[in-house]
Amino acid sequence: MLAAQSPTPATPADEVRLTQENRAAIRCSAAFAIIAHLQSTGDESARKWPDLGPRGREFFVVALAQVMDQTGLDRNGVAQLVGDEARRLRDEGAVDAVMPACLVMLEASGV
Template identity: 40%
Template sequence: MTPRTILAVLALAAAPTLVGAQAPVAPPATPAAVPALKPDQQAALHCSAVFARIAHERAAGGAAAAALPDLGTRGREYFVRISARIIDDTGAGRPQISALFAGALADVDRTLMNARDPAPVLNAALAPCRTLLDLEVPQGRPETSPAG
C-alpha cells in the first residue's frame, strides 16, 4: 500500500459523516469518474456500509442496540482495508470512494426505511458479511497501523 493510499484511507476512515451520530442522509452528488466495481468489491463495500450502520445504531443507544453485535475496531479496520484495496485496484481517489460508500450506505438505509426494528434487518444483512470480516480482520489478530 502506498503512503498516498494510506493517507487517503485514514482520512476517509476518520470522516465523521460516514458513521456519525446523525440520522441517515441522502448521499452527496457522485463525483465524475466513479469506477465500476467488481462484484466482490461491491459486496465488500456493502458490508462496510452494514458495519457502519450497526455502529451508528449502537452509538445511538436505542432499544435495537442491545440486539446488535459490537464490531468495534474490527469493523473500522475492515472499512480501511477494503477502501485501500479499492483505491489500489481502481486508482480511485477519496471523493470517488466516499461516493461509492455513500451509495452503499444509502442502499442499506433504504432497506431499513420501513423496518420497525432495525436490529433484525441489520443482523440478517450481517450474516454473510461476518465471513468477509473474519477473513479480512480475524479476531485476535492485531490490526494494521499507519506505520505498518
C-alpha cells in the first residue's frame, strides 16, 4: 500500500529527451546566470550586456519550471543540466556568442 502512495521518481537527467526549446531554455538560463554573476561582482566583461538581475532570475525560474513540467525532471535533474551547460559555455568561451539570441528569447518571454 505504501508503494502505491509513493511519488514516481523523477527521470534521470541523462535519460531525458530534450526538445530544441528545452535546450535553448537551459542554454540561456546558464548564460544569464553566468552574466548576472559577473555583473554582481563588477566584472568589466559583463558590462556590455543589459542588467540581468531580477529579469534574468525570473526567466531562469519560469523557463526551468517549464523544462521540469515538460520532461519530468526534478530540480536536481534540471540543476545538473544547467550546471553542465554553464561549464560548457565557460570552457568553450561561448557565453558572448549565445547572449544575443538569449536576449531575444528573454524579450519574447515577456518576463
